Amino acid sequence: MIDLHSHTHFSDGDLSPSRLLSRAHERGLEYLAITDHDSVTAFHTLRAERHAHASKDTNPDDSSTTSNASGTILRLPQLSGGLISGVEVSCQWEGLEIHVLGLFVDVDNVALTTMLQQQQQRRRERAAAIDLKLQRNGMTGLGAYLDTLPCDAISRSHVADFLVNQGHSKNKQHAFNKLIGRKGKAYVAAGWCEFADAIATIHEAGGIASLAHPDRYPLSRPRFRRMVEDYCEAGGDAIEVSYSNLNPGSLGHLAELCEKHELWATAGSDFHSPDHHWMDLGKIRMMPAACRHSAIWHHPAWQQHIGKLPAIVSAGGSEGSAISDA
Ligand SMILES: [Zn+2]
Numbered sequence: 001m002i003d004l005h006s007h008t009h010f011s012d013g014d015l016s017p018s019r020l021l022s023r024a025h026e027r028g029l030e031y032l033a034i035t036d037h038d039s040v041t042a043f044h045t046l047r048a049e050r051h052a053h054a055s056k057d058t059n060p061d062d063s064s065t066t067s068n069a070s071g072t073i074l075r076l077p078q079l080s081g082g083l084i085s086g087v088e089v090s091c092q093w094e095g096l097e098i099h100v101l102g103l104f105v106d107v108d109n110v111a112l113t114t115m116l117q118q119q120q121q122r123r124r125e126r127a128a129a130i131d132l133k134l135q136r137n138g139m140t141g142l143g144a145y146l147d148t149l150p151c152d153a154i155s156r157s158h159v160a161d162f163l164v165n166q167g168h169s170k171n172k173q174h175a176f177n178k179l180i181g182r183k184g185k186a187y188v189a190a191g192w193c194e195f196a197d198a199i200a201t202i203h204e205a206g207g208i209a210s211l212a213h214p215d216r217y218p219l220s221r222p223r224f225r226r227m228v229e230d231y232c233e234a235g236g237d238a239i240e241v242s243y244s245n246l247n248p249g250s251l252g253h254l255a256e257l258c259e260k261h262e263l264w265a266t267a268g269s270d271f272h273s274p275d276h277h278w279m280d281l282g283k284i285r286m287m288p289a290a291c292r293h294s295a296i297w298h299h300p301a302w303q304q305h306i307g308k309l310p311a312i313v314s315a316g317g318s319e320g321s322a323i324s325d326a
């Protein structure tokens with residue numbers, strides 16, 4: 001199984017990178033990409049741990065414990081294939097927040113590091129502005145709460161957790177509706193980068209840009225078409241065709257979109273938490289047959305960094321027809 005979209009506690013996921021890997025192992029994943037919001041810290045952390053482990057090894061001939069300095073692929077004992085580097089960049093398009101995945105990005109690339117630092121800074125500034133508004137409404141302590149978290153990409157989801165923990169909101173949805181959502185008392189607009197900036201930077205870092213969960217944005221059909229056209233014009237390479245909670249009708253529609261715009265097709269669960277069992281690792285629908293030739297494992301970057309097809313594809317004979325059962 002392959003899962004090219006997941007989150008750790010460095011953004012709004014619940015698990016540490018090593019706990020995420022344990023879960024990936026339990027779920028039998030071959031390849032995993034961690035795609036935290038505006039952060040590649042999970043990959044850096046796992047690579048550093050792997051190096052520390054490898055340097056302790058007394059047998060240099062044991063290839064199972066050695067590691068190289070790659071910023072795109074990490075061979076790990078928990079995954080039969082490997083960990084693919086990734087990130088999920090928040091972009092703005094006509095006032096909406098649209099997510100673009102970067103896969104196979106070199107996590108050491110300077111342009112990427114700079115862009116992610118800027119995005120993280122925007123997130124901190126937004127959280128500080130929300131904090132001020134909350135304070136004016138008698139709700140104090142957000143800054144101190146955020147300082148206790150491991151994440152480097154603060155989101156409104158963390159603010160909502162704080163509001164629920166403090167008893168200011170009965171649940172996260174309530175926190176968004178009444179306080180931090182567009183119509184809330186403590187709403188602060190975000191200032192994300194544009195498609196073109198995100199995609200150019202992903203390319204500069206050697207990565208593939210994929211439009212994340214395309215049917216989850218509040219867009220009418222004509223606006224959706226325009227958004228995809230703008231994404232393609234900005235240089236987008238791929239779209240996520242299969243992901244968790246996707247209805248079969250959308251799967252076909254996204255496969256058509258892929259063909260029409262000559263985009264590559266990616267697949268990932270968008271895993272955040274073990275509590276969200278409907279978005280568990282690898283829990284994605286089969287890649288449709290229409291994406292037989294556009295599936296991401298045929299992309300030159302996959303061939304360059306991995307050099308072989310995923311086991312399920314090469315063993316199954318029906319190339320590109322299956323990733324996993326939903
Ligand atoms: Zn997303």
Ligand SMILES: [Zn+2]
Pocket residue numbers: 005006007035088212270
């Ligand atoms: Zn995501």
